[in-house]
Amino acid sequence: xxxxxxxxxxxxSTRYMRRCQRCKRLFxxxxxxxDVATGDPTAMLCLHCAKRVVSPVSKSKYSGLTSYLxxxxxxxxxxxxxxxxxxxxxxxxxxxxxxxxxxxxSNSPNAHAKGWLDAGWEVQEVNLKEGVVTFKKVRDVPFKxxxxxxxxxxxxxxxxxxxxxxxxxxxxxxSKLYARIKNLERQRTASRGSIRGLKSRSRYExxxxxxxxxxx
Ligand SMILES: [Zn+2]
Ligand SMILES: [Zn+2]
Numbered sequence: 001x002x003x004x005x006x007x008x009x010x011x012x013s014t015r016y017m018r019r020c021q022r023c024k025r026l027f028x029x030x031x032x033x034x035d036v037a038t039g040d041p042t043a044m045l046c047l048h049c050a051k052r053v054v055s056p057v058s059k060s061k062y063s064g065l066t067s068y069l070x071x072x073x074x075x076x077x078x079x080x081x082x083x084x085x086x087x088x089x090x091x092x093x094x095x096x097x098x099x100x101x102x103x104x105x106s107n108s109p110n111a112h113a114k115g116w117l118d119a120g121w122e123v124q125e126v127n128l129k130e131g132v133v134t135f136k137k138v139r140d141v142p143f144k145x146x147x148x149x150x151x152x153x154x155x156x157x158x159x160x161x162x163x164x165x166x167x168x169x170x171x172x173x174x175s176k177l178y179a180r181i182k183n184l185e186r187q188r189t190a191s192r193g194s195i196r197g198l199k200s201r202s203r204y205e206x207x208x209x210x211x212x213x214x215x216x
Contacts, residue, residue, distance in 0.1 A: 022046070023048070031047050032047065061115075063090075065089045069116055078134065083133070098112075120138060120141035122136055122138050
């Protein structure tokens with residue numbers, strides 16, 4: 001028995017594959033992580049599901065419709081939309097059941113109905129023959145108040161600014177620096193001036209005896 005991993009695409013023996021706890025599909029073990037929330041080390045999640053668990057996608061398929069209705073809601077109570085228009089708003093296709101089944105347009109809070117319910121709108125009438133749906137605004141939902149937007153508004157935390165007060169260097173550092181300067185000065189005067197307490201030679205003396213021309 002072999003199967004293809006839905007993430008890396010490798011075809012492997014099912015012995016090397018595990019079923020994802022969330023999407024119930026088979027993946028290779030390399031593309032899975034243990035579902036730490038369960039505490040069961042054999043419970044695995046595929047990387048797709050693990051990502052969704054860690055950072056849930058705030059945008060649903062119908063969020064385009066939600067934001068459109070929210071926007072229309074600020075100046076109108078009734079909106080008639082063709083199915084094709086909705087396809088455009090959600091940048092996707094409505095499922096076939098939306099074309100065939102009137103129940104799909106019911107206002108029960110299921111995943112797709114949230115597309116209009118979350119905006120404060122309800123389906124008033126649907127005409128499957130014409131492919132047109134009429135939404136009616138039932139309550140006010142403040143514009144731009146999605147879960148995503150809410151998470152973005154955080155209490156203002158000012159960036160830490162370094163205090164303008166000049167930082168005083170430590171006394172040890174200062175004394176070390178002074179000691180170094182003094183040493184440097186001493187070295188300079190030593191190389192220039194008398195060595196081992198001797199008076200520096202005159203120009204005449206220097207001409208007489210050059211240290212690198214030692215007598216043999
Ligand atoms: Zn894989
Ligand atoms: Zn999965």
